[in-house]
Amino acid sequence: MDFEIADDRRMLADTLSRWLAEEYPFALRTAAAYEAPFHRPDKWADLAELGALMALAPESRGGFGGTGFDVTTVFEEIGRALCPEPVLPQLMAVRLLMASGVDVVGDELAGALDGTVRYAVALGELGAPYALDDIETRYAAGTVSGRKSVVYGAPGADRILVAARGDDGRLALAEVDGAAAEIAAYGMIDGGPAGEVFLDAAPARLVLADAAGALQDALDWGALALCAEAVGAMDHAFKVLIDYLKSRNQFGRAIGDFQALQHRAVDLSIEIEQARSITILAASRMGTPAQSRTSSMAKNLIGRAAKMTAEETIQMHGGIAMTWEYPISHYAKRLIMLDAQLGDTDFHLERVMRLAGPGDLAA
Amino acid sequence: MDLSFTPEEEAFRAEVRSFLAEKLPADIAEKVKTGKELTKADHERWQAALEERHWYATTWPKEAGGPGWTPVERHIFDEEAAMAHAPRIVSFGVHMLGPVLLKFGTEAQKAHYLPKILSQEHWWCQGYSEPGAGSDLASLKTRAVKDGDTYVINGQKTWTTLGQHADHIFCLVRTDPAAKPQAGISFLLVDMATPGIEVRPIKLIEGGHEVNEVFFTDVRVPADNLVGEENRGWTVAKYLLTHERTGIAGVGFSNEALARLKRLARETKRGGKRLIDNPLFAARMAEIEIDLEAMKVTNLRLLYEAQKNGAPGPETSMMKIKGTVIRQALNDLARRALGPAAAPFPSEDIEGNAALVAPEHAGAAAAYFNNRKISIYGGSNEIQRNILAKQVLGL
Ligand SMILES: Cc1cc2nc3c(=O)[nH]c(=O)nc-3n(C[C@H](O)[C@H](O)[C@H](O)COP(=O)(O)OP(=O)(O)OC[C@H]3O[C@@H](n4cnc5c(N)ncnc54)[C@H](O)[C@@H]3O)c2cc1C
Numbered sequence A: 001m002d003f004e005i006a007d008d009r010r011m012l013a014d015t016l017s018r019w020l021a022e023e024y025p026f027a028l029r030t031a032a033a034y035e036a037p038f039h040r041p042d043k044w045a046d047l048a049e050l051g052a053l054m055a056l057a058p059e060s061r062g063g064f065g066g067t068g069f070d071v072t073t074v075f076e077e078i079g080r081a082l083c084p085e086p087v088l089p090q091l092m093a094v095r096l097l098m099a100s101g102v103d104v105v106g107d108e109l110a111g112a113l114d115g116t117v118r119y120a121v122a123l124g125e126l127g128a129p130y131a132l133d134d135i136e137t138r139y140a141a142g143t144v145s146g147r148k149s150v151v152y153g154a155p156g157a158d159r160i161l162v163a164a165r166g167d168d169g170r171l172a173l174a175e176v177d178g179a180a181a182e183i184a185a186y187g188m189i190d191g192g193p194a195g196e197v198f199l200d201a202a203p204a205r206l207v208l209a210d211a212a213g214a215l216q217d218a219l220d221w222g223a224l225a226l227c228a229e230a231v232g233a234m235d236h237a238f239k240v241l242i243d244y245l246k247s248r249n250q251f252g253r254a255i256g257d258f259q260a261l262q263h264r265a266v267d268l269s270i271e272i273e274q275a276r277s278i279t280i281l282a283a284s285r286m287g288t289p290a291q292s293r294t295s296s297m298a299k300n301l302i303g304r305a306a307k308m309t310a311e312e313t314i315q316m317h318g319g320i321a322m323t324w325e326y327p328i329s330h331y332a333k334r335l336i337m338l339d340a341q342l343g344d345t346d347f348h349l350e351r352v353m354r355l356a357g358p359g360d361l362a363a
Numbered sequence B: 001m002d003l004s005f006t007p008e009e010e011a012f013r014a015e016v017r018s019f020l021a022e023k024l025p026a027d028i029a030e031k032v033k034t035g036k037e038l039t040k041a042d043h044e045r046w047q048a049a050l051e052e053r054h055w056y057a058t059t060w061p062k063e064a065g066g067p068g069w070t071p072v073e074r075h076i077f078d079e080e081a082a083m084a085h086a087p088r089i090v091s092f093g094v095h096m097l098g099p100v101l102l103k104f105g106t107e108a109q110k111a112h113y114l115p116k117i118l119s120q121e122h123w124w125c126q127g128y129s130e131p132g133a134g135s136d137l138a139s140l141k142t143r144a145v146k147d148g149d150t151y152v153i154n155g156q157k158t159w160t161t162l163g164q165h166a167d168h169i170f171c172l173v174r175t176d177p178a179a180k181p182q183a184g185i186s187f188l189l190v191d192m193a194t195p196g197i198e199v200r201p202i203k204l205i206e207g208g209h210e211v212n213e214v215f216f217t218d219v220r221v222p223a224d225n226l227v228g229e230e231n232r233g234w235t236v237a238k239y240l241l242t243h244e245r246t247g248i249a250g251v252g253f254s255n256e257a258l259a260r261l262k263r264l265a266r267e268t269k270r271g272g273k274r275l276i277d278n279p280l281f282a283a284r285m286a287e288i289e290i291d292l293e294a295m296k297v298t299n300l301r302l303l304y305e306a307q308k309n310g311a312p313g314p315e316t317s318m319m320k321i322k323g324t325v326i327r328q329a330l331n332d333l334a335r336r337a338l339g340p341a342a343a344p345f346p347s348e349d350i351e352g353n354a355a356l357v358a359p360e361h362a363g364a365a366a367a368y369f370n371n372r373k374i375s376i377y378g379g380s381n382e383i384q385r386n387i388l389a390k391q392v393l394g395l
Helices: A007-023 A026-034 A041-049 A068-080 A087-099 A102-114 A212-247 A259-284 A291-317 A327-340 A345-354 A358-362 B007-023 B026-033 B040-052 B071-083 B091-104 B107-118 B233-244 B251-267 B279-309 B316-342 B364-375 B381-392
Strands: A119-122 A138-140 A143-152 A159-165 A171-177 A182-187 A193-208 B124-127 B143-147 B150-157 B168-174 B185-191 B197-203 B209-222
Touching: A007 A041, A007 A068, A026 A327, A068 A087, A068 A212, A068 A259, A087 A102, A087 A119, A087 A159, A087 A193, A087 A212, A119 A143, A138 A159, A143 A159, A143 B316, A159 A193, A171 A212, A212 A259, A212 A291, A212 A327, A259 A291, A259 B381, A291 A327, A291 A345, A291 B364, A327 B316, A327 B364, A345 B279, B007 B071, B026 B040, B071 B251, B071 B279, B091 B107, B091 B124, B091 B168, B091 B185, B091 B233, B143 B168, B150 B168, B150 B185, B168 B233, B185 B209, B185 B233, B251 B279, B251 B316, B279 B316, B316 B364, B316 B381
Parallel strands: A119 A159, B124 B168
Antiparallel strands: A138 A143, A143 A193, A159 A171, A171 A193, A182 A193, B143 B150, B150 B209, B168 B185, B197 B209
């Protein structure tokens, strides 16, 4: 057993953390995340240069990471800094491209990892926000048709990977040129870019004719990334809360002196540790038969812990945390809204119930 | 035991309903329903319609211009108004200062201010909280020094709700810094056109502007603007807070939010199935409905006691806690029902065929975030628990 963080990952975390602190200090981050284009496209190349994208794939595919822990390292720092860059779809695109075979996409994978090509991944639809089974967008004869809803990072993406049902009823993966899609772009309530993607017989290249497995894999990795992002954001919010409980005085003493608040802060710290643990567990099981069920367990627990962190951190601060000027309000928004990405607590709870447990898998 | 309303109360409910159907402007109700910010004129238009019927100053005795409603009638009105998407009454003038002046005001103050509250010539805001004085209100520092027949005010108030619309502010100020905290406070009426006052907006978590900071630099107000005695402002403030307590459960808002949530769960389809048919979601909704049904009866039991004994007791703190928790849980479920469709920033008008949800649900996430305030203001839920522990449980 070894719970130490490997040296190379610690170095990557430190590098990212320093760079994010410099490039996305609170005021600048808020301005960027809430004004079109809702992130800093000019920073994308730097982010890639630091290795944030290379860490998402193994050496055999041109990266230098690719394990669950490489992914959590990157996303924890993104969460801690509330970085609005659409790295999540890039991770999912890397997983999808890797699944589609080296020969076909060797160059494309390189472009995804060095950041020269930015991807969006269009899965959810208005009537199918989370479940792949419910997707109605169609692929036929080199075109895709349908509407994809709340596609993170879609505006300005070079390429969009679209999940669509083929003529044979199977779920296919098709690639659409960003310029070929009609996109209604908007910013999100927690900052960052998204859009409605309208595809009306848009020219598309078939990447995978049978993509169900690859899509599920990409979703599992995406869920893991969101869990790590939440852990980073929760850690930061909790630190700010403890500092505030020590420094805010009412009734002639620090509000942290009140046992009513002490116990709640302790309960919260326990849930955040639980969240960290389930994320570590999920990271350790990526690439094993238990990957799907464990990543769903993590996403469910994270949803609950993130909500508790957001709500309790605001409540224990009092009015100040209700303001735009105070960073905690933005951490709270991110922590709440990431529940609605790639399946919420209930979606993943049902999935955990449905999927066989590790014991059954072994049998 | 009989939980039914009397025939008179039922008749009153019908009367309220037909009044709302007739007099509540549709454009205003639509804004409330879709979570759009109301303008000053919107509030005034609705409140004028109420005053025309003498249904505006519901906390005032009949002689003073109130409708003479019982607590139960007031409750019925609040329930119906919320369900019809009427705006909340901006309570600072009519429900806070009005009753205070009726009890503590001089004849001159009553004659000058009360009619202007009813006619809405004055828009009041509440200057209690300060950056350093929230829950511990008695530690407030804004200073007022007597200079001949004026007070000179220096300091800062914050969280001033709708101060951007206000032309008057009632303030708690420190007039005796040597006395014990509660003993050195006075209650002053201030015309915001007085030189030396600056109002700065505070942007809230979801991006809206409803609160402000108010700065006072050598602001001179006539000594006649003192309400009650000098250094006895705490008594006045406490009296006002008991009025802040009426309707604290927000039953009407919860009823409306639950009805809206059920509509949403019926309209929302996932994989062709309605969300309301998803057992997990339906269970979460049913649980809140159960809590709400119980809370409504607890609230009626407290109203019944208040009707018997005169004033609401400290038990109303229960309703503040339960009422806010239920409303927040309903907001939470609405946001979850929408899923990713709750994500767009509310000011982004995504319209026409790009719209993600019906307009009445578009503000769900913003409402969820904004309503985190209801367990903080008006005495935080922690402070309510302290009150219950001490005054009700005797701990
Ligand atoms: C949207 C909004 C509108 C408002 N409108 C107005 C207005 O119009 N006019 C006005 O005067 N004020 C207004 N307020 C201010 C409001 O009344 C205060 O926010 C409230 O009193 C809490 O004070 P605080 O924010 O300074 O928090 P603090 O008092 O600093 O409290 C911080 C935390 O400590 C807890 N705490 C404090 N003391 C204790 C204790 N003894 N035991 C246990 N826990 C404790 C609190 O519950 C809270 O969780 C508004 C606030 C908001 C958010």
